[in-house]
Amino acid sequence: MPQVVKLHPLVVLLLAAILPSGVPAAEPPLHELIDQAIESRLTELKVPPAEIADDTEFLRRISLDLTGTIPTAAVARAFLADSDPEKRTKLIDELLASDAFAARMATVFDVMLMERRPDKHVTTPEWRAWLAASFAENKPLDQLAAEILGADGVDEKLRPAAKFYLDRDVDRDVLVQDIARLFLGVNLQCAQCHDHPDISDYLHRHYYGLAVFVSGSKPFRQPDGTTVLQENVLREVEYASVFEPDKTHTTGPRLIEALLEVPEFEKGDEYVETPSRTVRAVPKFSLRQLLAERLPTSQTPEFSRNLANRLWALILGRGLVHPLDMHHSANPPSHPALLELLTSRLAESEFDCRGFLRELALSRTYQRSSLLPENAAAADIPEDSFAVAPLKALSPEQLFDNLLIATRAEPVLLRSIDQALAADSTPAGDAGPDDKPEASPEEAAAKLAEARQAKRAETVAEFVTIFGSAAAQPEGEFSASLPQALYLANSEVVLSWVAPEKDNLTGQLATFTEADQLADELYLSVFNRLPADEERQWVAEVLQQHRQNRSQGVATLVWSLIASAEFRLNH
Amino acid sequence: MFDSACGSADHLVSRRSMLGNLLAGAAGVGALSQLIHPAVAKQIEGRKKQVLIFLLNGGLSQFESFDPKPKTDTGGPFRAIPTSVPGTHFSELMPFTAKQAHRLAVVRSMFAEKVPGSHGGAREYVVTGRPPQQGPYPWMGPAFSTLLGSNGELPGNIHITPARWGPRADAAFLGPRNASLVLSGGQPPRNIDQPELFNAGQDDVRYRLRTMADQRFSQRRRTAHTEAYQASYDQASRLIRQKSLFDVSRESEQDRQRYGSHDIGRHCLMARRLLEQGVTCVKVTHNNYDSHMENFNFHLEQLGEFDRPFATLLEDLDERGMLDHTLVMLITEFGRTPEIQPDNGRDHWPPNWSVVLGGCGVQVGGVLGATNANGTEIVDRPVHVGEMFHTYVKALGLDPKATWEVGGNQVPIGAPERAAVSELLS
Known part of the structure; x- marks a missing residue:
């Protein structure tokens, strides 16, 4: 048996030994119990676990899971340089407290509960805003469920919650x-x-x-x-x-x-x-x-169990019971005692979403690498053993956001939005004299912001159509399609972000004179890690080949990275 | 040889040498063609079955097509004409199709119960064989092409639509990979043109760099996702080079005249072209049958366009020997009311309507089921839309009682309480 397996029970013992003496032995934190359950099963299965992910892998994954987006090159550099041994815990707490966490959970719960049905009576922005406010205040999840299941749409404050029924x-x-x-x-x-x-x-x-x-x-x-x-x-x-x-x-x-x-x-x-x-x-x-x-109480065991399993799947890539809607005796959980523990802890915590996700994120199980253990074959490591971090597809929204972040194309998108808005509006001269009072600057600014948001939403909707699941279907497993590949390869939208502009990644990288520095910035921006030697060599060769047209060479490099599996997947 | 799916150490050398090639500018089309993924290159064993679906969108009137009731209170102004099958009559709006009746089975007793009032819901019932309230289930195109597999070089499932139709997520739990590739208005798929940014050879370079990045990433990782991802790009880069597949102008002038220069004519000729090239499943949608007003004028106009190219395509497929293995069906979401409404309209009518099918061993040259003298109800052999779904699957040599494997979940292919219509199968 590989040595790593033997090591972990020992680590647990060591941790127990250094507990301050005299203090009554408190129940260990949930994340340790999770690791005990997962690792003792690995020992039984004789399956070696993957190593703990390095900082770059961890940073990218936790950022995607808790906030939906990848870190910028600057954030990645700072995190890698930080020597604080507690930096992972600190990062988890920071991300959980951020607005981006609430927004991410709003999207996740929207897609989970509405499954991309078309809007009918409550708009998606209203509904997501209500969900985001709920997650920002860490509203207990039983209360959230009760508000949704009890909504009649009359009470103005709870009207968005009625979307589940009305739409x-x-x-x-x-x-x-x-x-x-x-x-x-x-x-x-x-x-x-x-x-x-x-x-x-x-x-x-x-x-x-x-x-x-x-x-x-x-x-x-x-x-x-x-x-x-x-x-x-x-x-x-x-x-x-x-x-x-x-x-x-x-x-x-x-x-x-x-x-x-x-x-x-x-x-x-x-x-x-x-x-x-x-x-x-x-x-x-x-x-x-x-x-x-x-229904949404600990008295309904199916409710807490389903919620614990779904939150686990959100973070660990698959449910302890899988598929998520197939809890029944012929499809038992991969780790029955663990699911029971998670279920009761979630209920005892009064359905504290943030606290529960924090424990999952702190576990070694979550923080393992997606690289298989040395010399192990994928086929010998069952996915439901949780020995290796899963490869999760980015949602359409994540893909849209992350393409923009990686290519630094926000200004490019804004310009194209403004161009489209200008083309939509009738020229001022045609309107003739009108007696409408001039809008105040604040009103005009609010109107412009709204119009921009709507245009942006059109592009997001295009991503959802091409990369998302069918309406009224749960978000499925990763599925790569021909229209998706054609869209990433040739669509005007994506290529406008990759084409060199003075203020996007391609344009900025093209001004770098040293190939090595360029490679560092490129890989940190797109993959949130530094390039390997082999990759540095590719960059140097492509740049050499494009001596006459450096921008095109850089665009080629940028595209090849954003179109790759390493970018498309959360790993 | 360069194997794009394999991340083993043996290929590190190949990758290095490939980079050398591409940077030397030697990346020709020949080299790229080696990027065929083993998973998509798999050949389907036995005789290759194909499917051709016509969807007449809006609700084709059975009275003005395959179940005419001339000289009755419901029959409307058109005559019935004899067909190539003695004793069987079609509406005079379908003279060309009438001459193909011996290549078709006519079902005059289609029905569905508790059909949603909306076109979308009723259509879903017909193309999935299940009440939409229970769904969503995969539509016939994605379902059949997934079951039959695709000719590795080509998309398995192409939907030729009227202009301004976008892609639909019609594969339900089969996932986007199996959704129909849409030719909106009969035009090539979106984003198939090589972009200016990566002109002249750069396209090859960027695809190769992308593949190398994927190979690096796949080492020591689970490869199911990366293989699927690679395959989608391989298919994309092949399709970009096969754009001529979608170019109907390459068909002979004579053929283009036979099919007609209107949209549906071009779309039917496109369907023939795609089937001939080996696309597994082709669906053609023709619009504007929802004749709440002026039903007779609408059908005169729509069938006036549709009748000839449909008949021509049937004849051509038979002449080419393709009808033996190509299942053809003409479907619509429901029939139209027997009672003629004010403004000469006919409204939606799910209690009975007609479909026709042929090819692929279907018992052709006959009529199954019957309605009464003025078409208000079925009097013989009612056929539920769920039974037809089973029948299509069985005609393709597949078992409609088998199940899909959906993430460890067994989902019956056809509605479990239904079965195929044996009278329609040989």
């Missing part, structure tokens, strides 16, 4: 399946029409038990044109298997097996006000509120 048109079957998958980690799609044919845990009654909560809910159009939710009173629903269509069953509201009580009101006394075409149906007892109160 699914409050369609019962879509909601049942998505609540089951996203909040409980069970895929009940096949249980809509019958007990699941292959998965004995997924039953027809689970589907309809969840359906009871949302069957009465419908969209309601208010006089001002906005759509909110209303709810008709019901207590149970009927269903029949497609294989036995004549045999009907009924169920009350169920969270998987747990059947919940519903108080009964006198006929005619069920509503706050008698509903009509103009009066929104609001029951005295709301099943949707019952769902919001009862």
Whole structure:
């Protein structure tokens, strides 16, 4: 057995030995328990773990995972030069406290919960702003879930939370399946029409038990044109298997097996006000509120387990239960005790998202390299052993942001946005005399910022179309396609960022006279690391070849790096 | 030989020498052609099956096409004409297709239940064989081309659309890699032109540098992602050099006249060109069948364009011996109402409509199913859209009861409660 494996239990022992004596032995921090669980399983499997990632690998990965973006060359240089032994912990805390973390989590939870459905009643910017504010204040995740599941869209402050229901048109079957998958980690799609044919845990009654909560809910159009939710009173629903269509069953509201009580009101006394075409149906007892109160709690084990597993997968690249919506007895977790531990710790911490992610990020398991151990074959290292860091695809948003950061093309993008805006607006002379009052400078500036944001969003949307998953699909595994390659290779957008400009990376590098310095800056900017000797040689040779047109040579180098797997993947 | 998928130490030398080559300016097309990835070069065993899908978008009227009801209260103004199959009549709006009836099976009893009111939802039902509420599932193009595999040199699945249609994420859980490559308005794919920035030989240099960076990165790493990534660039650089594949003007003048100079004519000729070159699955969409008003004029105009190139393509495929292994289908999202609406319109009608199919061993020259005298309901052999999906898969020699492997999850290819229509298969 390789030596590294033997070393780790020893490290754990050493850590235990240096604990201050006299202090009652406290429960070790979660990240140590994670490593114990993962490493003891590695020993059982006789799988050697990868080495701990070096600073460059760690810096790039943690920045991408917690803030969505790569560090700039300057940040990378500073981190590599920092000799503080605690610098990784400090960086993790710094990133978790940043605005970029809240924005990153807003994007992650938007894509997870809405799966790139088209906007209908609540816009994505409003919804993401609400999510970002929630993560900025580290709102407990059970509260976040309760606000989403209880939203009716009426309360102005919580209106964005109603996106989950409203932008699914409050369609019962879509909601049942998505609540089951996203909040409980069970895929009940096949249980809509019958007990699941292959998965004995997924039953027809689970589907309809969840359906009871949302069957009465419908969209309601208010006089001002906005759509909110209303709810008709019901207590149970009927269903029949497609294989036995004549045999009907009924169920009350169920969270998987747990059947919940519903108080009964006198006929005619069920509503706050008698509903009509103009009066929104609001029951005295709301099943949707019952769902919001009862589902996102530690009393629903599926909820905490699903959340712990999804946060783990966000950071470690795959779930302990995988696929994420396939929690059932025939698909057990790779590390059952660990998932149980994570689940209970998350619940005990009152669903503290930041604290939980911090522990994951502090673990050796997370901080391992994506390089396989020396002399080990990939096939001998199961992905669910977590022995080696995974290769994760950048999301479309990450790819867009990181291309801009790496190529330093923000000013180029801004110029093209302004050009497009100028082309869109009618020339001033054509408008003729108009009696509209002049906008104040502040108003004009706000309007311009908004218009720029909208144009920018168009390009991001293009990235999502080309690099993202289909609407209403979970963000899938990395999948490289022909249109993606053509877009990175030849699109006007990407090439305008790579083409030499005085203020972008290509233009700036072209002014470097020393090939070695140029290589350093290039690799630090795009890969956040220094080049290897072989790579320095490539740079020198390409520059030599392009003596007559240095800018083109640099553009060739920049493109070859941004189009490479090392850039496209979070490793 | 330079193997782009392999990151082993043996190839370090090759990489070094390749860099030498490219910097000496010797990187010709011949050298690049060695970049074919072993994974995409795999050949499909046995007889290669192909698929040709026509989607008449908006909802083709069964009355004005394959289930005419002349001289009834619902039949409208057009006559029925005899076809090449004795006893079978089509609408007079399809004279050329009528002469191809012996190459087609007609199903007059298509239906779906609980169809969403939207075109998008109904279309999804037809092209996935499942209620869209349960979806999303992969559409036929991505599903069939993924199952059949592609001819390594070419994209497996091409969708020729009317102008201004962008790519759709139609592969669902099969991922972007298997989504249709869109020829919007019959034009070549987007971003296929070599950019000015990397003109004259620079394109080769940058692709090679990119490959070398990937090879370096792949050493001692899991290679599934990097191989897929490399393959996408290999395919891109090949396609850039094969732009002529999408150039219909290279077809003979005579053919271009036979197919017609309108969009759908050019698109059908493009479909033939692509199938002949070996593209696994080609889909052609023709728009404007949603005739809530002026149904008769609309169909006169749309079928007036569509009928001839469709018939010509069927005939050409048969003449070339391609119909033996090419499944052809003409589908639409639903039928149109028997009752003629004010303004001579017909509205959406999912209770019954018609499709035709042929090739690939389908039992042609007959009619399956029937509607009553004025077409208001099915009276014989109703065929659910889910059954048709099974039928198409089975006609391609594949098992519709088999499952997709989606991240460890088994998903049935066809809806599990349905089965293929045996009457349509030989």
